[in-house]
Amino acid sequence: MKLYRILIAFLPRLWSNWITLLGTVIVSLAAVTILVALAIDLTSAGLNTYAAAILFLAVPGLLAFGLLLIPLGLLLARRRARAPGGGPLETDSVLAAFTRAMESETVRRRVAFVLLMTALNVLIFAAVSYRAVTFMETPKFCGATCHEVMQPEYDAYQQSPHSRVACVECHIGSGASSAFEAKLSGLRRVWGVATGRFHRPIGTPVHDLRPANETCGNCHQANRQSGTRLGFRVHFKEDEANTPQVTAMTFNIGGLDPRSGSWSGIHFHASTRTQIRYELLDDKRQTIGKIQKLEGGKVIKEWLPPKDQVGTVVGTRIMDCTDCHNRATHIYDGTPDAAVTRAFTDGRLDRNVPWLYQASLGVLKTATPAREDAEAQFRLALDQSYGRDHAGQKPAGEKLDRAAHALAELYRRNVYPKMNLSWNNYPSQIGHGGPDPGTSKAQCFRCHAGDHQTADGQELSSKCELCHEVVAKDELPADLPDEIRPLLRL
Ligand code: HEC
Ligand code: HEC
Ligand code: HEC
Ligand code: HEC
Ligand code: HEC
Structure with a gap:
């Protein structure tokens, strides 16, 4: 009472x-x-x-x-x-x-x-x-709330193979919310966005990404045997016919062989039995020091970097899916060339329009309009380009309209001036850093350039057949071997 x-x-x-x-x-x-x-x-x-x-x-x-x-x-x-x-x-x-x-x-x-x-x-x-x-759990919240900040990642995500996978499935994983630390760093980022203090573009790699076996591993089996996969790489010539040149190659993806129980091929790096641990000589993971192969936590083989490679070790890392598939979802075209090539391959740019590859590339390489003005400016630039170089073959207005529209789409998928994001700010780690594997030291060739060696002089292999076999190089589609020609969609 x-x-x-x-x-x-x-x-x-x-x-x-x-x-x-x-x-x-x-x-x-x-x-x-x-x-x-x-x-x-x-x-x-x-x-x-x-x-x-x-x-x-x-x-x-x-x-x-x-x-x-x-x-x-x-x-x-x-x-x-x-x-x-x-x-x-x-x-x-x-x-x-x-x-x-x-x-x-x-x-x-x-x-x-x-x-x-x-x-x-x-x-x-x-x-x-x-x-x-x-x-707050949905990709819409993650991708669209801080619109300007996350727009590049959100746009890329929506057109990716993982467009139905929630951001949190890769970025947070389950159980992370119990850690006070994770919440604090989350709050720091929310504060960063609120006060405008964040990196433009957002930095990559993501240093506190959850281990891939807790994210990718929830859907993809690491021990899957993918065998050998046929892949095509198409390029176009800067000529009147936009001539396609096709390279066909079989990738030795591999994985766990259920019969022998051994791991091989490219997916050997994802082995649950052996781990690859490496020293990082920079934050971007581009220069790699000592590389070790571990089994049961013990070092069983070790490769040292070339003697003239100097730099201090800023960290070590065990390789997982994201060391190669860092662009599993946020996929950008590395260069204007790659973007135009993609649009020619999937048909958004019309291969039958004379000189269109050359003209498109010229426009995309040189123009830097605001995103809103891209289409109008590209339309004008295409017009001028044809007028200057191929006046007699200028395509009908509506064809140029369509081309300008496609080019603007490519531009807006890759260039975000407000975020300081332009071509190749987010490079993929898959490949050998350019058309000439002989001189490259990027992507797979950060380790596989042949300059990492064991103490007794064995190289970490850079042999072409380790990763793929080239079945046809720079061929016209019609000249491809009969068995594979029908598999090419162009
Ligand atoms: C299939 C897994 C996956 C999904 C789904 C995903 N991401 Fe990512 N994200 C990654 C990986 C992998 C990286 C690159 C990590 C690295 O290189 O360290 C990354 C990187 C990023 C980065 C850093 C910039 C960059 O591109 O490297 C941001 C920002 C980001 N993601 C935001 C998002 C948002 C927002 C969503 C949802 C709309 C999302 N992510 C969905 C896997 C994913
Ligand atoms: C929630 C489930 C899920 C998660 C988590 C997930 N994936 Fe996937 N992934 C899929 C599905 C489903 C597909 C097939 C999509 C399709 O073919 O349309 C796929 C496709 C892929 C492909 C083939 C892409 C292509 O071009 O066909 C790669 C590579 C891949 N995932 C890597 C990753 C990596 C690396 C991660 C972790 C960063 C990851 N995935 C996380 C479900 C997932
Ligand atoms: C050493 C680099 C590397 C690592 C590590 C790696 N991958 Fe791959 N993966 C590749 C390459 C290269 C391809 C072929 C890509 C292509 O066709 O362009 C591939 C292909 C794939 C594919 C498509 C082929 C298929 O089997 O359907 C999927 C899915 C995939 N990887 C998932 C994963 C997952 C999940 C992990 C981690 C458990 C992983 N990868 C680890 C390099 C790697
Ligand atoms: C961080 C260093 C590193 C990177 C990056 C790397 N690898 Fe490797 N790779 C290794 C090591 C170490 C081995 C083991 C060599 C051995 O056991 O003799 C290896 C082995 C291989 C093998 C042979 C596996 C077998 O035994 O059958 C293939 C194929 C391969 N890598 C492909 C790739 C591809 C493709 C990429 C890029 C997508 C790549 N690697 C990126 C370090 C690396
Ligand atoms: C460590 C693995 C590895 C080695 C060694 C390697 N490559 Fe590659 N190569 C790749 C991967 C992965 C791709 C696919 C890149 C992509 O998806 O864009 C590729 C792509 C290619 C392409 C197609 C490029 C394009 O876009 O048209 C050619 C040609 C090629 N390699 C030639 C070679 C030659 C020649 C050698 C030997 C001197 C070699 N590669 C050694 C991993 C390797």
Whole structure:
């Protein structure tokens, strides 16, 4: 009974002045949000780092702020009352009025009604919070909330083989939300975006990406045997007919051989039995020091970098899927050439328009318009290019319209001036860094250029057949061997 009295005496104080009232409202809303988030976090795989950062670090901050406002309001009210010439304490008059009012049956019924509606409001707010919290798990939240920041990644993602895989499946994995550390770093990034302090473009590689066996491994079996895969690489000549040149090669992808139990081929690096550990000589993972092969945690073979390669070791890393498939989802065209080639291969740029490859490449290589103006500017540039170089063969206006549209699409997929993102800021790690494997030291050839050797002089192989066999090189589609010609879609 005493507790009830104290409560009845205290409650009216909560709305006796506006500061305290504001505090009460903030505390209530924050508390409901936290309870809902907690319920979701406990009953599902866990919230993602960003949602968790906001909900478990920022909202409690708000709660604390509200809690501070309540006594502050009361204190200020009391001061004002005590000051010379101040009226009676507001709380006292509110309390007196309240007690008087509660004596009437109708008022009591109305108060009960208000309490009921308040309970209903709390339920509605809880449902809204629930929607908000679950929305934070979706790619739309991750990709579109900080629109300018994430737009390049989100655009690339939406057109990738993983467009139905949630960002959190690769970036957060499950169970991460339990780590306070992860939440703190999430909050730091939210703060970074809010204050405009972040890297443009966003840095790569992502240093705190979860180990691939906890992300990619949830869907892809590392020990899958992929065998040998046929692949085509098509290029086009800068001539009147946009002549295609086709290279056909079989990739030795390999994996675990279920019969012998041994790992081979390109996917040997993903072996669950042996690990490849390597020293990084820079943050971008481009220069590689000592490379070790481990089995059961023990080093069984070791390759040293060339003697003239200097640099300090900034870290070590065990190879996983993302050391090669760093562009599994955020796939960009490395160069204007690669972009135009892709559009010719999938038919968005029309191969039958004379000189179009040459003209398109010229335009995309030199123009740097704003994204919104790209189509109009490219239309003009194509017109000028034909007028200058092939005046007699200028295609019909509507063909140039379509070409300009396709080029603008390519441009907007790769160039984001506001994020300082242009061609080849996000290079893939698959390949040998250019058409001439003899001189390259990039991508696979960071290790396989033949300059990493064991102490007794065995090279880490750079033989072409280690990775692929070239079946046909720079052929016209019609000249491809009969067995593979039907497999080419061009
Ligand atoms: C299939 C897995 C996968 C999905 C789905 C995915 N990512 Fe990524 N993401 C990666 C990998 C792998 C990297 C590169 C990691 C590296 O090189 O260290 C990356 C890198 C990034 C980067 C750093 C810049 C870059 O391109 O290297 C950002 C930002 C990013 N992702 C945002 C997102 C957003 C936003 C979504 C959802 C709209 C998303 N990711 C969905 C796998 C994924
Ligand atoms: C939630 C499930 C899921 C996760 C997680 C996932 N993938 Fe995939 N991945 C798929 C599916 C499904 C496909 C086939 C898509 C298709 O063919 O349209 C695929 C396709 C691929 C392909 C072939 C792409 C192509 O061009 O056909 C590669 C390579 C790949 N994934 C690598 C990765 C890597 C690396 C990761 C981790 C960073 C990863 N995946 C994470 C489901 C997943
Ligand atoms: C040493 C680099 C490397 C590593 C490590 C690696 N891959 Fe691959 N993977 C490749 C290459 C190269 C190809 C062929 C790509 C092509 O056709 O362009 C490929 C092809 C694939 C494909 C498509 C072919 C198929 O079998 O369907 C998938 C899916 C794939 N990888 C998934 C993975 C996953 C998952 C992991 C980690 C467990 C992984 N890869 C680790 C280099 C690698
Ligand atoms: C960080 C260094 C590193 C990178 C990067 C790397 N490899 Fe390797 N690779 C190795 C090591 C170490 C071996 C083991 C050689 C041995 O056991 O003799 C190896 C072996 C191989 C093998 C032979 C496997 C077998 O035994 O059948 C192939 C094929 C291969 N790599 C392809 C690739 C391809 C393709 C890429 C790029 C997509 C690549 N590697 C990137 C270090 C690397
Ligand atoms: C360590 C593995 C590895 C070695 C060794 C290697 N390559 Fe490659 N090569 C690749 C990969 C992976 C690709 C596919 C790159 C891509 O998808 O763009 C490729 C692509 C190619 C292409 C097609 C390029 C294009 O876009 O038209 C040619 C041609 C080629 N290699 C020739 C060679 C020759 C010649 C050698 C030997 C001197 C060699 N490669 C050694 C891994 C290797």
